[in-house]
Amino acid sequence: MLKRFRAIWDTLAQKNAPQLERQVATIGEKHYVIRELRTEDIKALIEVQREVYRGNLPWSRSAFVSELVSPLPHLYLCAEYEQKIVAFCGCRINGNDGHVTNVAVLPNYQGAGIGTWLLQQLETFAKSRGCLTMSLEVRLSNRDAQRLYRKLGYVSRAIKEGYYDETNEDALDMVKYIEE
Helix, strand or coil: CHHHHHHHHHHHHHHCCCCCCCEEEEECCEEEEEEECCHHHHHHHHHHHHHHCCCCCCCCHHHHHHHHCCCCCEEEEEEEECCEEEEEEEEEEECCEEEEEEEEECHHHCCCCHHHHHHHHHHHHHHHCCCCEEEEEEECCCHHHHHHHHHCCCEEEEEEEEEECCCCEEEEEEEEECCC
16 A cells, blocks of 8 residues: 555656756846746736736636646746746647747846746757647737747747737737757
8 A cells, every 4th residue: 555655646746846946047147046836926926917918917816726737748937036026937738839828027127038038948848848849829919029939939820810818919829840
């Protein structure tokens, strides 16, 4: 019985093991703590969304919980500066695609390279899981994000009409083909 319990425990522990060890990254001239998100961070993530999306909340508390505890392969990261979450992003593995589900950087920290750094970590994770592509959707009105994604190698694939429920705004579907 003890062997069976230990085998189940080891499987669960491995499944819940961090994909990325907590680390300090120097981006620009600032030092950020980069770590995986936990369910305890959801209140802070909602506050980041409020500021980034001017009061709109694309993701609810339950959406964050669902992603963070999902049994599907995923990686959700945040960047902290002075013990405050200033950016976060996430990726879920769907077959051979690493789908970027969310990227948010507080306005005062945008343009500093944090988004680029986090997206590169997601790509490394996706490659380690055998992905051939990275994909994402971005608001048609968000030209700055589109520029960033293009700079990182993403190309436009299609327009998804009425994709964003809260505003009925269209989304640009983008993909990046990952080189091995």
